Amino acid sequence: MPDISTATLAYIEQHRDRHMDLLKALLAIPSVSTDSAHLGEVRRCADWLANYLGSMGMENVRLIPTELGHPVIYADRLQAGPDAPVMLVYGHYDVQPADPYEAWESPPFEATIRNDRLYARGASDMKGQLMAVLIALEAAIMTNGLPVNLKFLLEGQEEIGSRNIRTVIEAEGDLFSADFSLNPDAGMWELDRPGICYGLRGLIDFELNLYGPGKDLHSGMYGGAVHNPAQALCEVIAGLHDGDGAVTLDGFYDRVRQIDEGERETLAELGRDEKFFLDSAGVLSLWGETAFSAFERTVARPTLEVHGLKSGYSGEGTKTIIPSKAMAKVSMRLVPDQDPAEISGLFRAHLERTIPPTVEWELTQFSNSYPALMDVSSYFFKAMEEAQNRTWGTPPVYQLGGGSIGVVAILQHRLGVESILTGYSLPEDNVHSPNEHLHLPTWRKGIDSLVYFLENLRR
Amino acid sequence: MPDISTATLAYIEQHRDRHMDLLKALLAIPSVSTDSAHLGEVRRCADWLANYLGSMGMENVRLIPTELGHPVIYADRLQAGPDAPVMLVYGHYDVQPADPYEAWESPPFEATIRNDRLYARGASDMKGQLMAVLIALEAAIMTNGLPVNLKFLLEGQEEIGSRNIRTVIEAEGDLFSADFSLNPDAGMWELDRPGICYGLRGLIDFELNLYGPGKDLHSGMYGGAVHNPAQALCEVIAGLHDGDGAVTLDGFYDRVRQIDEGERETLAELGRDEKFFLDSAGVLSLWGETAFSAFERTVARPTLEVHGLKSGYSGEGTKTIIPSKAMAKVSMRLVPDQDPAEISGLFRAHLERTIPPTVEWELTQFSNSYPALMDVSSYFFKAMEEAQNRTWGTPPVYQLGGGSIGVVAILQHRLGVESILTGYSLPEDNVHSPNEHLHLPTWRKGIDSLVYFLENLRR
Numbered sequence: 001m002p003d004i005s006t007a008t009l010a011y012i013e014q015h016r017d018r019h020m021d022l023l024k025a026l027l028a029i030p031s032v033s034t035d036s037a038h039l040g041e042v043r044r045c046a047d048w049l050a051n052y053l054g055s056m057g058m059e060n061v062r063l064i065p066t067e068l069g070h071p072v073i074y075a076d077r078l079q080a081g082p083d084a085p086v087m088l089v090y091g092h093y094d095v096q097p098a099d100p101y102e103a104w105e106s107p108p109f110e111a112t113i114r115n116d117r118l119y120a121r122g123a124s125d126m127k128g129q130l131m132a133v134l135i136a137l138e139a140a141i142m143t144n145g146l147p148v149n150l151k152f153l154l155e156g157q158e159e160i161g162s163r164n165i166r167t168v169i170e171a172e173g174d175l176f177s178a179d180f181s182l183n184p185d186a187g188m189w190e191l192d193r194p195g196i197c198y199g200l201r202g203l204i205d206f207e208l209n210l211y212g213p214g215k216d217l218h219s220g221m222y223g224g225a226v227h228n229p230a231q232a233l234c235e236v237i238a239g240l241h242d243g244d245g246a247v248t249l250d251g252f253y254d255r256v257r258q259i260d261e262g263e264r265e266t267l268a269e270l271g272r273d274e275k276f277f278l279d280s281a282g283v284l285s286l287w288g289e290t291a292f293s294a295f296e297r298t299v300a301r302p303t304l305e306v307h308g309l310k311s312g313y314s315g316e317g318t319k320t321i322i323p324s325k326a327m328a329k330v331s332m333r334l335v336p337d338q339d340p341a342e343i344s345g346l347f348r349a350h351l352e353r354t355i356p357p358t359v360e361w362e363l364t365q366f367s368n369s370y371p372a373l374m375d376v377s378s379y380f381f382k383a384m385e386e387a388q389n390r391t392w393g394t395p396p397v398y399q400l401g402g403g404s405i406g407v408v409a410i411l412q413h414r415l416g417v418e419s420i421l422t423g424y425s426l427p428e429d430n431v432h433s434p435n436e437h438l439h440l441p442t443w444r445k446g447i448d449s450l451v452y453f454l455e456n457l458r459r
Numbered sequence: 460m461p462d463i464s465t466a467t468l469a470y471i472e473q474h475r476d477r478h479m480d481l482l483k484a485l486l487a488i489p490s491v492s493t494d495s496a497h498l499g500e501v502r503r504c505a506d507w508l509a510n511y512l513g514s515m516g517m518e519n520v521r522l523i524p525t526e527l528g529h530p531v532i533y534a535d536r537l538q539a540g541p542d543a544p545v546m547l548v549y550g551h552y553d554v555q556p557a558d559p560y561e562a563w564e565s566p567p568f569e570a571t572i573r574n575d576r577l578y579a580r581g582a583s584d585m586k587g588q589l590m591a592v593l594i595a596l597e598a599a600i601m602t603n604g605l606p607v608n609l610k611f612l613l614e615g616q617e618e619i620g621s622r623n624i625r626t627v628i629e630a631e632g633d634l635f636s637a638d639f640s641l642n643p644d645a646g647m648w649e650l651d652r653p654g655i656c657y658g659l660r661g662l663i664d665f666e667l668n669l670y671g672p673g674k675d676l677h678s679g680m681y682g683g684a685v686h687n688p689a690q691a692l693c694e695v696i697a698g699l700h701d702g703d704g705a706v707t708l709d710g711f712y713d714r715v716r717q718i719d720e721g722e723r724e725t726l727a728e729l730g731r732d733e734k735f736f737l738d739s740a741g742v743l744s745l746w747g748e749t750a751f752s753a754f755e756r757t758v759a760r761p762t763l764e765v766h767g768l769k770s771g772y773s774g775e776g777t778k779t780i781i782p783s784k785a786m787a788k789v790s791m792r793l794v795p796d797q798d799p800a801e802i803s804g805l806f807r808a809h810l811e812r813t814i815p816p817t818v819e820w821e822l823t824q825f826s827n828s829y830p831a832l833m834d835v836s837s838y839f840f841k842a843m844e845e846a847q848n849r850t851w852g853t854p855p856v857y858q859l860g861g862g863s864i865g866v867v868a869i870l871q872h873r874l875g876v877e878s879i880l881t882g883y884s885l886p887e888d889n890v891h892s893p894n895e896h897l898h899l900p901t902w903r904k905g906i907d908s909l910v911y912f913l914e915n916l917r918r
Binding site for chain 1: 492493494495555556558562618619620660662664671672673674675676677678679680681682683684685686687689690692693694695696697698699700704736740741742743744745746747748753754756757760762764765766767768769770771772773774775776777778779780781782785786787788790792815816817819825826860861862863886889890891892893894
């Protein structure tokens with residue numbers, strides 16, 4: 001059988017510079033979804049993508065408005081006939097904030113190539129991944145045609161917990177129904193070893209504000225008489241873990257799916273050992289629930305993390321005040337079969353029970369994502385396995401992911417759609433951190449593997 | 460005996476507008492000592508004062524350089540003869556930072572009069588107080604002459620713990636020796652009731668930084684495996700107090716001078732009750748060591764306060780990172796007979812014992828001020844008592860102060876000089892807070908009382 005991929009790969013090679021320019025243009029748009037000052041930029045990014053989708057041959061391109069304002073993009077090309085499967089490509093076009101800016105070696109929104117790596121906010125997570133899929137699909141459309149009926153679901157709120165995606169999916173009925181979803185927001189297991197993620201953690205995240213005195217007070221005049229909200233906040237946060245690294249919320253672990261010995265062995269065989277975490281995190285020692293390995297703790301156990309603290313004076317030197325308020329950003333990663341709404345309730349109940357009456361407080365919740373476990377038995381997963389094996393000479397590692405992608409559980413629960421969670425990011429890409437980058441040789445191999453995947457679907 | 464104050468008071472009335480313009484000009488200089496970006500402004504403030512001292516008849520005006528750069532100002536006028544006492548006027552020309560700027564109703568460095576109050580950073584603490592003394596002394600010089608041999612010791616580092624004042628005083632030998640010091644950096648007991656402060660708390664303050672991962676990490680990939688430095692910081696801060704509001708450092712209370720029943724009664728009679736603290740702090744309930752009243756806790760007990768927290772992301776919404784570092788600003792107010800160096804050592808030892816090896820840390824100390832108790836038996840205190848009684852129709856309240864003025868213990872220990880700690884600020888002046896202000900009618904009475912004080916010294 002002649003390899004029909006040849007024409008598609010040749011097209012990709014021919015358009016290599018144009019595609020790189022397109023990726024750089026996409027990365028130049030600071031689509032930071034968490035910051036309302038960037039609302040216009042997020043929208044500009046959606047328009048840019050809608051335009052590109054039209055130019056590559058997609059039809060029915062629609063921007064579906066959402067409550068927060070960042071639109072969901074729908075597009076389809078349903079020309080492969082009734083027997084061909086429906087593939088739903090998921091992606092997000094929003095990015096994490098780029099601060100601290102001073103830690104970047106090149107400007108976060110001017111994509112720069114150094115050492116085979118493309119540095120920019122969103123290069124790895126996930127504008128680069130989305131472009132890999134778009135390039136492979138464009139090339140297939142322009143050469144051999146698509147073996148699938150194609151739909152797109154692109155959102156601009158993934159980095160803020162996909163807050164509006166459930167509403168959109170539910171409101172649109174069968175619009176997003178499909179035989180499977182291709183979701184390239186996961187990543188490689190490691191360099192030269194692809195991965196398919198079969199489980200994700202859920203996410204609930206919060207801002208907690210404690211309010212003390214009506215204004216900042218002179219600590220000499222009031223120190224010892226009023227409860228300092230910065231101290232009270234520290235007491236609250238410190239109380240959320242016990243000495244063994246476990247989360248103290250009553251009932252937090254009640255529905256946690258226990259991993260059995262077989263799973264533990266499988267996870268252990270993957271070789272993501274303590275050294276991996278020590279080296280890649282840049283820490284002297286690890287931390288966490290002692291009954292589980294570091295890898296188990298990051299993928300199979302629920303966790304609670306503080307993302308930010310702010311109170312009073314943090315400039316140079318001294319300002320001897322009792323601050324009037326204190327703030328913490330906190331999130332929890334959840335595992336099957338924890339329920340986000342239930343855990344949010346436990347958190348609020350814990351705060352009501354433990355925050356003393358000496359301060360007032362306010363809790364704001366942002367996202368509410370369910371954990372997910374995939375059924376990977378379908379033919380579509382096999383097609384991806386084979387394509388990745390052909391590209392890298394090794395089959396993908398089936399892995400549990402510690403991160404959260406809100407749409408995955410919603411597609412599963414609402415439409416019965418399983419997601420092929422893969423992608424061409426590497427663990428060392430600094431996603432969510434300064435100097436995020438994309439390893440271009442891996443990314444190019446990823447595009448090749450997608451071409452092979454489409455070819456496999458043709459048979 | 461004719462009242463020789465009449466001419467002096469008439470001079471003050473005659474120059475009222477000019478003096479107000481001078482005070483506003485002094486308040487327009489943002490002499491924020493803690494911020495190295497304001498180094499030039501602090502210096503400009505010192506130059507401004509040196510110039511004014513010269514114009515009012517002071518001699519030997521000198522700017523003494525210090526390690527941090529904010530000069531100490533010396534000046535004298537030693538023309539009252541060998542039998543007249545030497546009076547050392549202390550003041551500081553630096554101010555607290557003005558942030559949060561948005562909380563000010565008028566710009567902090569454009570003094571604005573509203574409702575008999577002059578609003579500006581430093582209006583009450585203590586440029587206004589210093590100007591009151593300067594105006595009274597200028598008026599005396601220009602009318603009846605001074606009854607004292609006068610020296611000035613003005614510094615630009617009080618708000619950062621008078622870090623260099625000890626070195627300057629020790630290096631200058633007898634330059635600052637005097638029979639007493641007039642220090643207007645304390646304040647009124649309350650509206651229409653003057654005060655003389657006979658004790659101050661000492662101050663040691665710190666910045667504590669905890670360092671975790673080498674960069675901000677994705678909380679989904681590393682959450683549960685590494686110790687979050689924001690959480691670790693909260694654990695450290697929470698561990699500094701026990702459930703009863705007492706500081707947990709081993710040995711912290713060992714040298715604390717216990718107040719006896721007589722003192723407790725005296726303090727209680729002053730009527731600064733819980734309601735005062737609730738209302739003036741704007742809190743719903745009080746907090747602190749249960750064995751002591753709120754007032755006792757603020758003046759006769761050592762305390763530990765957090766002035767600021769900073770870690771990770773504190774902008775709008777979410778950024779799901781494990782931050783690479785976390786910072787807290789912490790100070791302790793000390794009472795007799797605690798030793799600042801010893802307590803600093805206890806703090807460092809506590810941190811060494813309790814901060815886990817999962818994070819690295821660094822502790823920077825800023826100030827190191829001793830607590831002080833005054834001997835108020837001398838004639839000079841009686842002269843001030845009488846002058847204040849004449850002005851307000853009530854004698855001053857002898858009070859303990861909860862704040863810290865580094866120079867007081869140094870003058871006492873090194874030169875045997877007791878300080879008359881008084882002033883015309885009110886507890887409600889918002890010192891160290893937004894909308895700091897000076898109550899002008901009280902301030903003008905304060906100038907009158909200083910004129911009477913000088914007259915009393917003449918007899």
